[in-house]
Amino acid sequence: MTKQVVFTEEANPPLPIYSQAIISGKTIYVSGSIGIDREFKLVEGGVQAQTRAALDNLTKVLKGAGVTRDSVLKVNIFLTNLQRDFAPLNEVYQEYFPTNPPARTCIGVAALPLGADVEIECIAELP
Template sequence: MTKQVVFSEEANPPLPFYSQAIISGKTIYVSGSIGIDRNSKLVEGGVQAQTRAAIENMTKVLQGAGVTRDAVLKCNIFLANLPRDFAPMNEVYLEYFPKNPPARTCIGVASLPLGADMEIECIAELP
């Protein structure tokens, strides 16, 4: 099995200990994205603004692998406050996946990097 590292100049730069995504076979494994800007600062506006920023960054990584969000098979979402943020996160999520949304898991967690409200990762398929 061979692995190919995906790097998109358009996406937020990854920290030195992980890749933005890895391709293995016809599958793309995209690392988690939180709602930060290019300077690794959390975006203001709560979970909805962070969800937009995180999905936009994830989209740029997917584009770096040559696919769009339509190729996403599964998303995992982590929320630091599941009861409070589930519905507002979903509103934004459905803007990006309005038709035939991918399979998804949403998990409540104790905390996320930089005090983020949410994080999203995905698995997608190459054509």
Template structure:
């Protein structure tokens, strides 16, 4: 097995304990993104603003791997308030995946890093 680390200068920098993404074979495993800026501060505006920031960051990482969102096969979304934030998160999510959306799981969790409301990760495929 060979693996290649993906690093995008455009995306938020990863902490030293993980990579933005890893390519193995033709599969890209993108680490979770939360709604933060480059200085690791949560973006204001609640779950919708955080979802937009996280998806923008994920998009930049995918671009660094040589693909766009159409290559995404599966997303996992984590919400700290599933009951309240599921519908607002979905409104933004649909903007990024308007046609033929990837498979997805959405999970309620007790807490996320930096007090984020949501986190998203994905698996994508190289052409």
């Protein structure tokens, strides 16, 4: 197995315990992203603002790997309040994947790092 670490200065820096993404073969595994700024502070504006920040960061990591969101095969979303935040999250999500959306799972969780409302990770494919 060949494993290549993806790192881009454009995206939020990863903590030392994980990589922004890993490429294995033709598959890119992008680490979960929460709605934070570069100083690891939650963005204000609730789940929609955090969703935008997380998806913007994922987009930057994908770009660093040489692909766009069109290459995303699967998205996993974790929400701390599934009942309240599912619809507002979807409004933003559709802006990022307006056509041919990837496969997706959305799971309710008890808590996320830094008190975030949402965390999003994805798997994409190299051309």
